[in-house]
Amino acid sequence: MTEKANGSRGNGRPPAALAAGRFWRRPRGRAGAAIAGMLLLVALGADLLASDQPLAMRLDGELFLLPNLTRPTALLAHDNQSLGALLRPERGDWLLSPPVPFGPYQTDLSLPSLPAPPDGRHLLGSDEVGRDVLSRLIHGTRVSLTVGFASVALYVAIGLLLGALAGYYGGAADAVISRAIEVMLTFPTILLALAVVALVERPTLLLLILVLGLTRWPDVARLVRGEVVRIKALDYTQAARVLGFTDARILLRHILPNAMGPVLVAATFGVANAVLIESGLSFLGFGAPPPTASWGELLTQAHRYAVSPGAWWLALFPGTAIFLTVGAFQLAGEALREGLDPKSAGRPGNRWHGEKCCLTCKGRNG
Secondary structure, X not given: OOHHHHHOOHHHOOXXXXXXXXXXXXXXXXXXXXXXXXXXXXXXXXXXXXXXXXXXXXXXXXXXEOHHHHOOHHHOOOOHHHHHHHOOXXXXXXXXXXXXXXXXXXXXXXXXXXXXXXXXXXXXXXXXXXXXXXXXXXXXXXXXXXXXXXXXXXXXXXHHHHHHHHHHHOHHHHHHHHHHHHHHXXXXXXXXXXXXXXXXXXXXXXXXXXXXXXXXXXXXXXXXXXXXXHHOOXXXXXXXXXXXOOHHHHHHHHHHHHHHHHHHHHHHHHHHHHHHHHHHHHHOOOOOOOOOOOHHHHHHHHXXXXXXXXXXXXXXXXXXXXXXXXXXXXXXXXXXXXXXXXXXXXXXXXXXXXXXXXXXXXXXXX
């Protein structure tokens, strides 16, 4: 088989596999995916990583498995520390604590001063009421990613529907939806979210997700409309129409699957933006209601104690978590955008693949 057939045709692999390969060859794509995956695992396993109840224990001959999830009545009045004091090894009692033996709402009143700096007991310190910062960071990951993924899923669904209708049918539908997109784009997202959330006496995570989802859909709708207008003029779409396929089948099976590339890129960037907006709203007091663990709420405490007693740990660790999360999804989004573009293989910054690479790569890499 010739070199051209092997290289330029991608060995007959489907476009999705080629895009995945281009994505994974980029170091920033691998780094972003690795960090995002780690954060997702932390969010999913938050109760297993940080809890005031043990992962498993045996007490007075009774075995408790995952009491941190099941919350048995016999252990509700206790935490890891008080349960440890009840153990009698001679009776076969034992206890397996999570890596962080403190819950996000558990207060430690034994600390000499609050907020307390990092020490051997609280690795990242405690906040103004004695709650463990590491535990709240871990559970705050779940809050931030829940808001990010849920709000993006909502506005992508709305944007797909409205963008597809506007691009496929045109006419009055296109005019109305396009004017709605233009009107929504005139309002900054953060200001619109602040205005809506401020009208509610007690904001909730669900309200925050709805606000972000209902204010960010114009970006996706505009992308989808443009892609649908382009794809519906292609030969295979015209052939499907001539064959008598219904509009729903043409849209769902022939147009939208081929218009998802820009939508996936926008969704990846959207998760980063949603996490940043949620943290900002929580910092201003309009985010997750207290005492919900939130990165922005920790930053609010850092602002109150910025000078005295100088609680640097309340700003450093949540700020680092926000930076890593936003940066990871931004890196993944950049790599995904280049991976979905077949022309990106010959652009500056891509890696030379060996002696048989193209002349462009050889000239760029010396």
